[in-house]
Amino acid sequence: MPLTYNIPMFSILLVLMSAMVIPFFSKKSWGLNLIRGVEVVVAALSAVLLVQLSGAGESFTYQMGHFPAPWGNLLRCGPLEALLALVFSLVMILSLCAGAEDIRRDVRADRQGSYCVLMQLLFGSLLAMIYTDDLFTAYVFIEIAAVTACMAVVAKESGRSVVSAIRYLIFSCLGSGLVLLGIALLYCITGQLLCSSLEQAVMELVATRTYSLPLVVSALLMTLGLSIKSAQFPFHAWLPDAHASATTASSAVLSGLVLKGYLIILLKLILRVYGPSLLATTYMDDLLFLLGLTGMLFASVAALRQEEVKSMIAYSSSAQISYIFLGLGLGTDAGLIAACYQILAHAMTKSMIFSGAGAMIRASGGGHYWSQLRGAARRAPLGGLAFTVGGLSLCGLPLLAGFSAKYCLAIAALDAQWQTAPALFGLAASSVLNAMYYIPAILAIWGRGKEGERLPWKWEREGALALFLLCNVVLGTAFGPVRDLIEQGLNLF
Amino acid sequence: MLETILQQRYYITAVLLFSIGFVTLFLHPNLIKKIIGLNLMDTAVFLFLASMGYIEGGAAPIVEEGAKASQYINPVPGGLVLTGIVVAVSTTALFLALTIRLYRQYHSVNLDVILMLAWEGKAED
Amino acid sequence: MKNHNVREDWYHRFLRWAGGEEPEGAEGPEDPERAEFQEYLEYIEAHGYMEFGAYRLMRFRQRREKGLEDPRGSLHGPPAPEPEPVHPPRHHRPGKLRNQILLYRVLSAVIVITLAAIFLVVTMNLPLFGRADSPAVNEVSQRYLEQGLEETGAVNAVTGMILDYRAFDTFGESAVLFAAAMSTLLLLHSPKSRMRTFRGPDQVLSQVGRRVLPVILLFGVYVVVNGHLSPGGGFSGGAILGGGLILASLVLGEERMARMLPAPRTSKITVTCLLAYGLMKGYSFYTGANHVGWEVPKGIPGAILSGGFILPLNLCVGIIVACTMYTFYSLFLEGEG
Amino acid sequence: MIVLEVLLLAFLVFCALATVLGKKMVSSIIIFMSYSAVMSILWFLLESPDLAITEAAVGAGVTSLLFFLTLRKINAVKGMEKDEES
Known part of the structure; x- marks a missing residue:
């Protein structure tokens, strides 16, 4: 076995254990530097793995311990997982760099160590969700993500953040309860927990037509639980407050990454456990499609009415998550590719927008209403640029990441059956709605506002924002290669 | 029918408890009750799992050398439940800590009242 | 509310304690x-x-x-420089609370009934309870039971399963505990509370507790150490030990306990055990997947020093759980008085 | 045996309803404690002593203790008003 195959296990353990080392340091700044350093290492390792796997066109399973497949825990990695790990670690580093000042200001000095621990545990749990092939392991790491994400919200000292954190926790617990019951039901009728063995067992059950009701109900329960956790439209009530009241880095990570972690599990359920054909016969994919379609429109309409910049961005996250559901619900390979593209594009774009908005809010002395942000982009030019590019990307300006994802989705919709017209209509309407709230916002921040100090130049923040911009443009222009990579990854998933 | 009900008694209790706990966590305005609901929900799933592992006539899985698997109950659900219990207690502790923090600020454990106070506070900023 | 003339039974005293009242005249009535x-x-x-x-x-x-x-005003950050023309919140009017409660009740009844109905139909279609031919009894559990003894060296199949076959889950679970402990620390610990007043031990409790405490601690240690031989293991034993530590803090007084186990020390102990756990399992993950390296000898099944890494892992898990439970307790108590 | 089991299970559901619908939070939590105790007995009957021990220590012990501490905290308002005004 090549040495590089150890990378998934090694990166998960490295991240989790680096989080556990932090309490030993008494100097506060070390924590942040340590976790960023570890993330750089993980990003580099994932890049190496990605190059190797996509070059060889293979995927592999890695047994955790001395015991083979159905007995021990298993990790599974192919090009798609490596790509996701790479993008996630990049987003994590850049968000933490761009939001570093806000962390120092918003989080009390004696709590910054704990904050770093929790962020790193969150990242570790996301990595584990990407790589794991075992449903129960996935559940455990979902819970870690729930606990730590909730604390990422509450780390900022304000009454509002505690209120939104508790709502977040309530919904998280509801979601994980449903997921756990779904896993238990599935275990009850198949006796397996590993995805690969589950797939066989489920196929057998479908062929012999036994236990079909529990099977469908378990799929429903898990889908419902995961869509509550990823704030898909009717269940998004907790999202805007939680994401808006957190500190900048937390908002960027929560919106960009945490929601996607749950969707990756959903993707695994669809592809590895139930299989697309079962979903089609039980109309599950139509359900996903309709959820996505309504979410695209309603969440965008809700975003229109927001007077706070971060609330608006948070609602827009819910709308963008719906695109992923739409892609999953199309039920075709192209739809799945589009969903994965949207996962990557939205991870990059949304965290960039949050970071840019954080810089602008800082430049306006903490005001987060639109009227206070008038002219903020002149005070924090790179932050304003990041917000502008991100907004335009979500509206669908060509050559940016958001456009490529939408294009992918539109191509996928053309091949679908009855879904073509509604999907295209939804895409168009939601793009118009996106433009309706992002364009006025962009005009407002570049407009003439009250005079203020320019935000002092910090390499940490400006560098991170510039890299964000670069990544976004790369993801938008390198449409072909990225799409091929995803396609290869999905074939090997 | 009645025989099946009697046979599946554990599963039936578990799903009843799950629905009670789920709704309490979802809709009860009192935060303490919500946390109790969370615990009910989790223990319900654990009961479901634990009863799934039971085999009539099986012994606890303290194995002896050369024994047949059929002498014992299935140990897998037991292990899962052990993991789950600890996860549940962690979430509960976090939830309770958040409740205490909220109470310090709003002097209430009723989520509706808290939300109302928070909204008023926001409007007056 | 206090009535000193009537002798109360323990239950009412307990109710009053849980209701947040101080025991016997802890403060003047003129407050x-x-x-x-x-x-x-x-x-x-x-x-x-x-x-x-x-x-x-x-x-x-x-x-x-x-x-x-x-x-x-101070709760919601510094006041904004220009007051905003924000619409008054529409859906949180105080008069609506009562209607909301009614709505909640109706909705909960409806949801309970639907959920229960769906699930009841599902349970009727599940494999029958207690049968040996249910799908969950398959080659996985068979191997755990029949070959677990030689493969892991643990007599208790559940311990062997969670600490050897499925050790990654367990690592994740310890990480959840750690995350929860850090979160409560972040939420409830404040440097101001160093000046907290320590309450001395309660007389009756201390008399009883002094006799019970060693038994509980010993039982906890026994359960942890014998985790691979008898029912129990790191989690149950750790929870018992944690209960013992909490009782110790009630018996010996929080001041002595806080001197023996201050919050930084407990977190450092926890972290050390977690790291040890991670290193041991990292080693066996690596050697197991690559089929290289030295394997830990399993020892004679049934002996206390057997089962390879299981005994040290159980110890680590036990200490992690005990410390975390004690941390929860001490943080929840903090800032009283 | 089966009668005992059914009785215990019915008691569980009853406890769950009582603890959710009860007015007094203290008594709710006491009922929750007995719920956990019954649950641990049931797991003992299901031949899972590991779970029974853990549930008895965690559910009936630590969780309930945390609940009581929280109740004590949230009813003890003393000194909080002062904090906010300063």
Whole structure:
């Protein structure tokens, strides 16, 4: 076995254990530097793995311990997982760099160590969700993500953040309860927990037509639980407050990454456990499609009415998550590719927008209403640029990441059956709605506002924002290669 | 029918408890009750799992050398439940800590009242 | 509310304790805030628990009518330089609370009935309870039971499974505990509370506790150490040990306990054990997947020093759980008095 | 045996309803404690002593203790008003 195959296990353990080392340091700044350093290492390792796997066109399973497949825990990695790990670690580093000042200001000095621990545990749990092939392991790491994400919200000292954190926790617990019951039901009728063995067992059950009701109900329960956790439209009530009241880095990570972690599990359920054909016969994919379609429109309409910049961005996250559901619900390979593209594009774009908005809010002395942000982009030019590019990307300006994802989705919709017209209509309407709230916002921040100090130049923040911009443009222009990579990854998933 | 009900008694209790706990966590305005609901929900799933592992006539899985698997109950659900219990207690502790923090600020454990106070506070900023 | 003449049984004393009252004259009755608190409590009792906080809202309104400044102003960050023309919140009017409660009740009844109906139909279609031919009994559990003894060296199949076959889950679970401990630390610990007043041990409790405490601690250690031989293991033993530590803090007084196990020390112990756990499992993950390296000898099944890494892992998990439980307790107690 | 089991299970559901619908939070939590105790007995009957021990220590012990501490905290308002005004 090549040495590089150890990378998934090694990166998960490295991240989790680096989080556990932090309490030993008494100097506060070390924590942040340590976790960023570890993330750089993980990003580099994932890049190496990605190059190797996509070059060889293979995927592999890695047994955790001395015991083979159905007995021990298993990790599974192919090009798609490596790509996701790479993008996630990049987003994590850049968000933490761009939001570093806000962390120092918003989080009390004696709590910054704990904050770093929790962020790193969150990242570790996301990595584990990407790589794991075992449903129960996935559940455990979902819970870690729930606990730590909730604390990422509450780390900022304000009454509002505690209120939104508790709502977040309530919904998280509801979601994980449903997921756990779904896993238990599935275990009850198949006796397996590993995805690969589950797939066989489920196929057998479908062929012999036994236990079909529990099977469908378990799929429903898990889908419902995961869509509550990823704030898909009717269940998004907790999202805007939680994401808006957190500190900048937390908002960027929560919106960009945490929601996607749950969707990756959903993707695994669809592809590895139930299989697309079962979903089609039980109309599950139509359900996903309709959820996505309504979410695209309603969440965008809700975003229109927001007077706070971060609330608006948070609602827009819910709308963008719906695109992923739409892609999953199309039920075709192209739809799945589009969903994965949207996962990557939205991870990059949304965290960039949050970071840019954080810089602008800082430049306006903490005001987060639109009227206070008038002219903020002149005070924090790179932050304003990041917000502008991100907004335009979500509206669908060509050559940016958001456009490529939408294009992918539109191509996928053309091949679908009855879904073509509604999907295209939804895409168009939601793009118009996106433009309706992002364009006025962009005009407002570049407009003439009250005079203020320019935000002092910090390499940490400006560098991170510039890299964000670069990544976004790369993801938008390198449409072909990225799409091929995803396609290869999905074939090997 | 009645025989099946009697046979599946554990599963039936578990799903009843799950629905009670789920709704309490979802809709009860009192935060303490919500946390109790969370615990009910989790223990319900654990009961479901634990009863799934039971085999009539099986012994606890303290194995002896050369024994047949059929002498014992299935140990897998037991292990899962052990993991789950600890996860549940962690979430509960976090939830309770958040409740205490909220109470310090709003002097209430009723989520509706808290939300109302928070909204008023926001409007007056 | 206090009635010293009647001898109360322990239950009522306990109820009063849980109700937040201090034992026997801990403070003077002339405290003005105390009177206000009493009024508050009476209001709550008159209106049932649903109305918690409504009194506060009422007082808040009264103050605002009198033109006093908003006491909660400091809670929501520095006041904005220009007051915003924000719409008054539409869906959180106080008069609506009662309707909301009604709505909640109806909705909960409906949801309970639907959920229960769906699940009941599902349970009727599940494999029958207690049968040996249910799908969950398959080659996986068979191997755990039949070959677990030689493969892991643990007599207790459950311990062998969670610490050897499925050790990654267990690592994740310890990480959840650690995350929860860090979160409560972040939420409830404040440097101000170093000046907290320590309460001495309660007389009756201390007499009983002194005799029970060693037994509990010993039992906890036994359960942890024998985790691979008898029922129990790191989690159950750790929880018992944690309970013992909590009892110790009640018996010996929090001050002595806090000197012996201050919060930084517990977190360092926890972290050391977690790291040890991670290193041991990292080693066996690596060697297991690559089929290289030295394998830990399994020992004679049934002996205390057997099962390879299982005994040290159990010890680590036990210490992690015990420390975390104690951390929860001490943090929840912090800032009282 | 089966009668005992059914009785215990019915008691569980009853406890769950009582603890959710009860007015007094203290008594709710006491009922929750007995719920956990019954649950641990049931797991003992299901031949899972590991779970029974853990549930008895965690559910009936630590969780309930945390609940009581929280109740004590949230009813003890003393000194909080002062904090906010300063």
